[in-house]
Amino acid sequence: MKVMLRTNAAGQLLVYVAKKDLEEEVVAQSPGHHQTQIFTLSNGWELEIAGLSDPIQTPQTVEAKRLN
Amino acid sequence: MATLEDKKALIQEVLDAYPEKAAKLRSKHLDVKEEGASDCGVKSNKKSVPGVMTTRGCAYAGAKGVVWGPVKDMIHLSHGPVGCGYYSWSGRRNYYIGTTGVDTFGTMQFTSDFQERDIVFGGDKKLDKLIDELEILFPLSQGTTIESECPVGLIGDDIEAVARKKAKEYGKPVVPVRCEGFRGVSQSLGHHIANDTVRDWVLPKADEYRKLPEGYEPGPYDVNIIGDYNIGGDAWPSRLLLEEIGLRVICQFSGDGTFNEVVMTPLAKLNLIHCYRSMNYICRFMEEKYGIGWLEYNFFGPTQIAKSLRKIAAQFDETIQAKAEEVIAKYQPRMDAIVEKYRPRLEGKKVMMMVGGLRPRHVVPAFKDLGMDVIGTGYEFGHGDDYKRTAEYVDDGTIIYDDVSGYEFEEFAKQLKPDLIASGIKEKYVFQKMALPFRQMHSWDYSGPYHGYDGFEVFARDMDLAINNPTWSLIKAPWA
Structure with missing residues (x-):
């Protein structure tokens, strides 16, 4: 699914899912397989996102896969 | 109605009147704001339960009435049968400056008035002709948006093709908005669809359409x-x-x-x-x-x-x-004077709200400035992110109701005994007959403005007029 990564005023990374109208903070970030990153959101979702630069450029829309 | 448990019990009591399945569905949309919670604990943006009164609108209402409608120098066409446009005609009081019918069209209603023939043979030809007529009648319009009503989506008309053709022909934007009423659960999806048409049909061509005022220089502010x-x-x-x-x-x-x-x-x-x-x-x-x-x-x-x-x-x-x-x-002394004048008349009065958009949370501090307490609030069509934002505005123990039904709202009002209800026209007379002062919060009850320092003065006066109106002593509330 398409998600938008953005940084809020406090510098916290947020994930916004337009289809679900869901905006959650990223509470944990860990590397996954094949150079992907796994984000854990404050609502418990885990999203796998590939091809992110370091540091992550925001805002940007990326393709994410939900793991749980 | 002091403790959290009392309020939870009240919600349970209200839900008990429903059949089992409806009660289960509705129970997720009613809650009490708890201490330290980061949201209001309610589910939202779900389909209304069949058989209960809801105040929601449709996607067309969101796209035409809210997002596109107030763009004053464009023609917003209700494409489909005549009723949708007629009954939503000029209902939102979006004020504007301009000569209506010449260079602005805010309070006018345009429709393609679908007949049986258009349903059977398709309405694209009619739409084509209609835009030609609009061009002759209103040459100063800056463009057209086509808001499709339910039948247009059902019969599969290609309004996008017509829009492209006509935009090319007249060199003006023609924006097809696929906001058929059956899409989504409320007007909220209509807002989203209309926003998406701005993204897809307007902003990519913004440089081409833009007429910069003479001597325009971009500034830092x-x-x-x-x-x-x-x-x-x-x-x-x-x-x-x-x-x-x-x-x-x-x-x-x-x-x-x-x-x-x-x-x-x-x-x-x-x-x-x-x-x-x-x-x-x-x-x-x-x-x-x-x-x-x-x-x-x-x-x-x-x-x-x-x-x-x-x-x-x-x-x-x-x-x-x-x-x-x-x-x-500069404005503080004036605000202090207003608060000094009205606060003694309004102190401690309790308010219940149910509106849409931003008001269920944004108006709460204005009531607080006047010494009033908001004891219940809820959105017609809010989403999870709205309720998250609401948490910081409301006090602990505020009853939160999402897409409240007519029955629930009345029962809450009977038990919580507010001094003012702030909601829409559909609720107004029900509560006035219950001897409750009422203000419409969609259209400011034909008053306004309420924004800004100037608006607060009007707001304070209106709330005082509503609550301290001597009329209310002439009728008795059912529980009085």
Whole structure:
């Protein structure tokens, strides 16, 4: 699914899912397989996102896969 | 009704009247704001339960009435049978300046008036001809939007093709908005669809459409006002305030706004968004595409106005920050006088609200400034992010109801005994017959503006007029 990564005023990374109208903070970030990153959101979702630069450029829309 | 348990018990009591399945569905939408909770504990943006009275609108209402409708110098065409346009005609009181029927069309109603023939053979030819006629009758219009009603989606008309053809023919934007009423669960999806058409049909061609005023130079203080619909003139005091602190407002998107202002939006430095629910989509898009940040603000009541002005000024340099402080200091004595006058008359009065968009949370501090308590609030069509934002506005123990039904609202009012109900026209007479003072919060009950320092004066007066009206002593509330 398409998600938008953005940084809020406090510098916290947020994930916004337009289809679900869901905006959650990223509470944990860990590397996954094949150079992907796994984000854990404050609502418990885990999203796998590939091809992110370091540091992550925001805002940007990326393709994410939900793991749980 | 003092403790949390009492309120939870009340919700349970109200739910008991429903059949089992309906009670289960509705129970997720009613809750009490608990201490330390980061949201309101309710589910939202779900289909209304069949058989109960809801106040929601449809996608067409959201796209035509809210987002596109107030763009005053375009023709907004209700494409389909005549009723949808007629019964929503000019109902939102979006004030504007201009000569109606010549260069502005805000209070006019245009429809393609579908007949049986159009359903059977398709309405595209009619639409084509209609746009030709509009061009002859209203040559000063800056473009057309086609808001499709339910049948257009059902019969599969290709309004996009017509829009492309006609836009080419006249060199004006023609925007097809696929906002058939059956889409989504409320008007909220209509807002989203309309925002998406701005993204897909307007902004990519913004450079081509834009007519810059003579001598226009981009400045460091250019901002857009997004999502202030100018209900009763709301956007005007907001704009004056922003200009007073030294910002230059280059666009009032959809409140007394023109199409040219819409295509000016990408030139601004910051998007200031008032109604988050209906316009956040386009702000998020502009943030990603043009790098324009966005900021929510709240111009209801002196406390929040001061807070918002400081928040906005913090995005700019010190001259703006200094001016913001000056402006706040300038208006403070006037606000103190208003509070001094009305607070003794309104102190401790209890309010229940149920509105849409941003008001169920944004108006709460304005009531608090007058010493009133909001004991219950809820959205017609809010989403999870709205309820998250609401948590910081409401007190612990506030009853939160999402998409409240007629029955639930009445029962809550009977038990909680508020002194004022603030909701819409559909609720107004029910509660007035229950001997409860009432203010419409959609259209400000034909009053307004309520935004900004000027608006607060009107707001305070109106609340006083409603609550302390001697009429209420002549009728008895059922529980009195």
